[in-house]
Ligand code: HEM
């Protein structure tokens with residue numbers, strides 16, 4: 001592997017691509033204080049996405065740095081550049097710091113302070129609170145830590161409007177509730193890895209059966225939470241259709257997981273979780289721009305900040 005690819009791997013490019021995708025959709029879902037659709041300017045769109053991307057990549061690189069001992073012990077992560085010794089801790093530290101500082105400079109000077117502050121908290125939330133503390137401390141690690149990963153649509157939104165709208169928090173809530181079934185499906189499949197590395201993930205501490213019930217509970221909750229954008233008048237029937245069909249698919253996986261046809265089934269659910277989120281956000285976007293103004297529940301929500 002050449003050096004460029006090793007540094008690229010530190011940034012968890014596919015996960016971060018998804019975070020930026022959610023942030024960009026957040027930008028295009030933004031409304032002003034009168035509830036009117038607004039578009040990102042070229043400036044806020046490009047620098048907002050760049051800053052959020054670099055901050056997420058920095059957080060991912062810090063995660064590699066802090067987790068190198070664990071990563072060495074798990075089959076899924078043992079090939080990572082620090083685990084194999086292809087990069088040194090100092091190289092990764094300098095890389096992560098550089099990305100973090102550049103992202104903050106971009107957000108503070110070229111976007112706005114609100115987005116910079118919220119992105120900074122997300123970076124610290126993932127790199128320090130989740131990775132260095134929660135991950136090793138409690139099986140609720142990914143539930144609480146999921147807050148940082150759920151932030152991107154809010155960050156995209158604030159990059160455009162410089163204000164925090166309650167509608168944006170609904171998007172955060174969706175990703176927040178989506179994260180446990182997303183991760184625990186993978187954790188069931190990788191339970192031996194986590195057990196070997198002594199990471200207290202739910203299937204390790206409480207068993208697979210208990211984890212399946214948690215996945216089911218969060219999937220039902222996710223189904224309900226995804227109805228909120230319709231119920232609050234943020235989105236219309238096109239979105240509702242997408243949310244119900246996609247949610248029914250997710251529920252099917254959660255139920256089938258109680259009696260899986262084969263050992264690989266949890267990974268099929270994990271893969272579905274990613275398609276689910278991507279398509280759900282595409283529906284939010286399509287609905288927002290194809291159907292306007294929303295015709296139901298004329299509730300007015302003012303920005304919080
Ligand atoms: C605390 C929260 C989260 C945890 C613990 C978590 C955990 C994981 C893990 C362990 C993987 C497997 C990576 C690998 O194969 O090496 C993964 C993959 C992935 N996650 Fe998450 N995740 C979280 C939040 C998120 C969020 C918020 C998003 C996007 C909105 C996301 C999107 C993805 C994507 C797209 C992949 C597939 C990457 C690939 O194909 O390699 N995850 N996640």
Ligand SMILES: CC(C)=CCC/C(C)=C/CC/C(C)=C/COP(=O)(O)OP(=O)(O)O
Nearest residue numbers: 015055056059060119122123126148149152
């Ligand atoms: C600024 C901002 C939006 C920050 C969010 C950063 C970020 C990369 C969030 C994604 C969450 C994620 C991939 C968790 C997996 O970590 P893990 O350590 O459990 O997984 P691993 O074993 O694959 O490393």
